[in-house]
Amino acid sequence: MTCFNPLFSATIALLSLGVTVARAESTGTQPKAVIELFTSQGCSSCPPADALFVELAKQPDVIALTLSVTYWDYLGWKDTLGKDIFTTRQKFYAKARGDSQIYTPQAVINGASHVVGSDRVEIDRATKQSSGTDFVAKLSLKEEAGTLRVTLAPLNEPVGRTAGVWVVPTTRMVTVPIARGENQGRTVSYANVVRGMTRIGDWDGKKAVLTVPLTATQAPEADGYVVLVQAEMPGKYGMMPSAILGAARSPH
Numbered sequence: 001m002t003c004f005n006p007l008f009s010a011t012i013a014l015l016s017l018g019v020t021v022a023r024a025e026s027t028g029t030q031p032k033a034v035i036e037l038f039t040s041q042g043c044s045s046c047p048p049a050d051a052l053f054v055e056l057a058k059q060p061d062v063i064a065l066t067l068s069v070t071y072w073d074y075l076g077w078k079d080t081l082g083k084d085i086f087t088t089r090q091k092f093y094a095k096a097r098g099d100s101q102i103y104t105p106q107a108v109i110n111g112a113s114h115v116v117g118s119d120r121v122e123i124d125r126a127t128k129q130s131s132g133t134d135f136v137a138k139l140s141l142k143e144e145a146g147t148l149r150v151t152l153a154p155l156n157e158p159v160g161r162t163a164g165v166w167v168v169p170t171t172r173m174v175t176v177p178i179a180r181g182e183n184q185g186r187t188v189s190y191a192n193v194v195r196g197m198t199r200i201g202d203w204d205g206k207k208a209v210l211t212v213p214l215t216a217t218q219a220p221e222a223d224g225y226v227v228l229v230q231a232e233m234p235g236k237y238g239m240m241p242s243a244i245l246g247a248a249r250s251p252h
Contacts, residue, residue: 030138033127034063034228034247037117038090038106039190041079042072044182049105049117050190054173057191062127063226063247065170066190069104077181081174081193089197092240096233110134111230111244137163137203137229137246148217150210150227152203152246159205163231163245167212169195169222192226195219203229203245217250225250 037053039046056064067086068079093111094102105117107126112134115122136159142149150165171193178186196219201210217225229246232239 030061030135031063031247031249032061032135033110034065034226034244035123035127036065036067036108036111038067038069038086038104038108039117040069040072040082040104041176041178041183041188042075042077042181043104045118046105047183047186047188049107050188052118052120052123054189054191056123057172063249064192065168065226066193068190068193072104072181075181077178077183080176081190083196085197086194089241092235095235096240096242111241134243135246136205139227139229139246139248141227141248141251143214143251146214147211148200148214150200150212150248151208152210152229153207154205159245161205161231163203163205163229164199165201165203165210166228166230167198167200167216168226168228169198169217169219170224170226171195171221172223174221192224195222224252 035056037049039050050066053064053066056062067089068081068083069087069090070079070082070084071087073079073082090102090106093108093114094100097114101114106114107117107123108114109123109126113126115126136155138153138155140151152165173189173191174193175187175189178184178188198216200212200216227248228244230244231242233242
């Protein structure tokens with residue numbers, strides 16, 4: 001069976017008596033692309049894409065995220081990582097693009113284009129095409145005294161549109177033995193598994209700083225996070241995610 005379906009200062013570390021302060025700040029390569037994989041443990045076509053994203057997640061200039069959908073659960077295995085909000089996000093992407101293409105495994109690049117999630121050649125092509133040109137915001141993250149400080153600045157001129165700023169908690173690696181369904185007997189590993197999405201504010205295209213409690217970056221089983229700046233467009237059922245304008249990894 002195919003799974004194609006035609007139809008988002010410093011951290012304080014208290015040691016002993018609490019006198020030691022640990023600092024964390026984002027550094028390193030600015031990402032050129034955010035690639036979201038919409039996948040499912042009940043999809044027989046998905047394991048090659050899941051394995052590919054484990055490799056893509058090692059690239060310092062790419063942020064690869066795994067979002068498990070729920071619409072294949074009826075095939076006999078309830079996805080242990082699936083969330084309805086990811087199914088909705090995938091559907092909203094399709095509506096925003098206007099092409100109605102909803103399938104697994106699907107890779108969405110920078111919130112705009114999409115390709116089959118197991119097709120390395122097409123993913124590389126789409127990533128090189130964007131190569132950061134879609135990004136108009138530079139982000140730096142700093143954890144300090146129990147808060148996250150997000151500094152945003154336009155890469156060139158101020159951007160004349162408002163975008164949402166989102167914190168996306170992730171787990172770097174999850175391995176799941178699948179006991180039923182079309183992948184019965186397989187053990188599959190997933191990289192940068194998204195655990196939720198929290199909007200922490202808006203960006204008006206100018207230099208700005210957002211400060212939120214560090215708890216906004218946390219979720220059960222998460223060991224890291226990503227911050228996304230993402231444009232939106234109105235739809236019948238609310239605002240829909242559109243182009244990703246900038247991104248940064250957690251500083252640890």
